[in-house]
Amino acid sequence: MTAANILSKIKENFPEAVLDMTEFAGEQILHVRGPDILTLLTKLKADGFNFLADLTAIDNLTLGGYERFAVSYHLLCHQTGERLTVKAYIPEEKPSLPSVESLWKTADWQEREVFDLYGIKFEGHPNLIRIMNPDDFEGYPLRKDYPRLGRKERSDFPVVDRGIQKKKS
């Protein structure tokens, strides 16, 4: 079954979940609602898209889109060699969507990365903790409203006093 067939079938079967289907530079992009992502990806996996190549997120703050955040899944079908991008949109107020870790183990670390850098929660993830930044880090650096130079100055961090400084006379 080719990607075009699969996509039209998906749109027929899940009319509410699928927001739109677009094409850019020869790539198919499927825009869907966030909460339905697990059902859709389970279906797509059964239809032949057996490999999750990449999972990442986009902050649509100034770009515009259906919602504030989009989580994009890059799927690959080993049999036909076709690729498909699925973008799941989730609102700013409740940035959470189901985890696909049960379908692909690779989603474990990648969802942790998205959680770390965007603050998007994945329901059902076995170990959703920060992966790149330290555990006590505040904020989500890849969000568009996070300044590039960071939020903290060096002087904000506590000074470790090991008791070896000379006393002021």
Place this chain on the structure above:
Amino acid sequence: MTRVTELPLETDKMVLNFGPQHPSTHGTLRIIMELDGETVTKATPEIGYLHSGFEKLGEDLDFNQYITITDRMNYLSPLCNNVAYALAAEKLIGIEVSKRTEYIRVLMCELSRIADHLLNVGMLAVDLGALTAFLYGFKLREDIYDLFEIATGTRLTTSYTLVGGLMRDIPDGYDKAVLKVLDEVDKVANDIETLLNKNRIWQDRTKKIGIISKEDAISYGITGPMARATGIEWDIRVNEPYSSYEDFEFDVAIALNGDVFDRYLVRMEEIRQSIKICRQSLEKMPSGDVIVDPGLGYSLPPKDEVYNSIEGLIYHFEVTMPNRGMTPPVGEAYVPTESPNGELGFYIVSDGNRTPYRVRTRPPSLMNYSIFSKLIEGHMLSDAPAIIGSINVIAGELDR
């Protein structure tokens, strides 16, 4: 029978902190291992020690500036990163590059692959105590880096590609220098295999260690030589050819057992296939320009024109000034390429501005490393360097 000691044997599990400063981690990796005697019962890799915010930085740099950042990701094969990023940007913007550019890119990628695999095999060997193979490989890698220096001006931070072409053409007589090194690679590959393949210690340390099944490889998103060592016949150069790879004849190396030894074999075979591709690309090298300016304000004019003519200077400013030049379409592009470690993809989202809206790197190291805790469980502690070595984790790319 007399007992040496009356004390009971300690059977508690021990927690061992492996890294982040450990000679066999080749970077800053940390693994927290639970040991039962010498057997690893649980291992938790902790990454992020080299997180540098490259993706955030990419949102502030324009399409040509970000190429310098891609060098720093996989510092063993920076040219592959340059090419992958340029391909993604070109796909987004819709630029066709010249055939000569594509062939030079293929040549550079394959030389990088040889250097990367030689270093990886050498490092794996030196971690297991075989210094000779490492020295053979490392010396040759230096020769390949000299080739990069001739073409790009630097050994490591090459920044060779531009959106729409290359920074500069390869110099005259470059093919002779490359062919000389390729002959040497052929010899050294044979030497390394003669030293290692039938070595009893090497086989004991690598066979049946860290076995990955086909299903696990797909589930964990493993690509590249690691996936091909499990029997998955998937090479992006063949299955989804980019940059004129369809013009070259070569075989895809696969193995069936998926252990450390097979990954080593696949890498050695890939070195040989890369030699073939390099030779073909030199033979068939088309003539022409390496920079094609589509007139959209991406490519800088030659320096000669900038310094000696007012038009050239104006055009230079048109490209470099923040409010001019570079009007990419609104859209997104994901381009997968076959880097020495696996699928290296760049995902660029553009909102029509001079700088990309989002630049995502799909690092092969991250996915390949995520299976580590599964591989090491039940093995001895001394197998950890063998498995890490065979994964070829590059911390710069892993953490970005």
